[in-house]
Amino acid sequence: MSGTPNFPPMSLFGALSRHWWVVLLFGLFAVAFGILALMAPMRTAAVLAIWLGAMALVEGVVALAAAIGGSAPVSRGWTVFYALVSIAFGLLALFNPLATASILLLFVAAWLIVGGIYRIVFAMRVRRHIRGEWLLVLSGLLAVALGVLFALNPLAGLVVTSLWIGAMALVYGVLQVVVAFRLRALGRAAA
Numbered sequence: 001m002s003g004t005p006n007f008p009p010m011s012l013f014g015a016l017s018r019h020w021w022v023v024l025l026f027g028l029f030a031v032a033f034g035i036l037a038l039m040a041p042m043r044t045a046a047v048l049a050i051w052l053g054a055m056a057l058v059e060g061v062v063a064l065a066a067a068i069g070g071s072a073p074v075s076r077g078w079t080v081f082y083a084l085v086s087i088a089f090g091l092l093a094l095f096n097p098l099a100t101a102s103i104l105l106l107f108v109a110a111w112l113i114v115g116g117i118y119r120i121v122f123a124m125r126v127r128r129h130i131r132g133e134w135l136l137v138l139s140g141l142l143a144v145a146l147g148v149l150f151a152l153n154p155l156a157g158l159v160v161t162s163l164w165i166g167a168m169a170l171v172y173g174v175l176q177v178v179v180a181f182r183l184r185a186l187g188r189a190a191a
Contacts, residue, residue, distance in 0.1 A: 018187055023176055023180040030172050037170075041166065053090045106151060116141065119139055119143065122136060
């Protein structure tokens with residue numbers, strides 16, 4: 001077995017090793033985004049809400065065009081309803097991104113509370129059949145606590161969520177940079 005890799009030029013790995021710089025750019029972009037998110041979490045939440053709003057607005061316009069053109073895959077009424085809701089949400093997110101992000105976080109809070117209660121009830125019902133049901137109870141209690149905290153102070157929840165997103169983007173970006181340089185080294189070794 002040879003220590004030098006020999007990738008066929010048209011293979012996916014061969015293409016990745018030749019275009020390692022694309023992976024590097026993605027990694028550097030993620031690192032930059034992660035640093036900015038950690039430095040300005042409220043702005044990050046606003047930017048994410050704006051992006052979500054822009055996507056909803058575009059999707060709403062496309063759905064409305066499909067409804068008017070008669071090419072919608074579902075009934076025209078449902079398509080128009082979906083289009084109008086998407087457009088309204090998109091405009092709200094574009095004109096008031098922090099309020100939109102806070103409202104979305106309230107939905108996440110409700111989901112966490114309901115999901116936490118479900119886990120606790122589930123753990124109680126299956127405790128005779130499984131071991132470690134206390135882990136389900138603990139995860140349920142933590143979900144309820146997080147949901148209550150988000151509901152009581154959505155802006156703080158936005159900051160925490162943005163910080164987590166920033167930290168994950170930073171780690172992801174660093175890993176992408178490492179992978180890019182490894183791909184570059186493998187490409188040079190194969191050449």
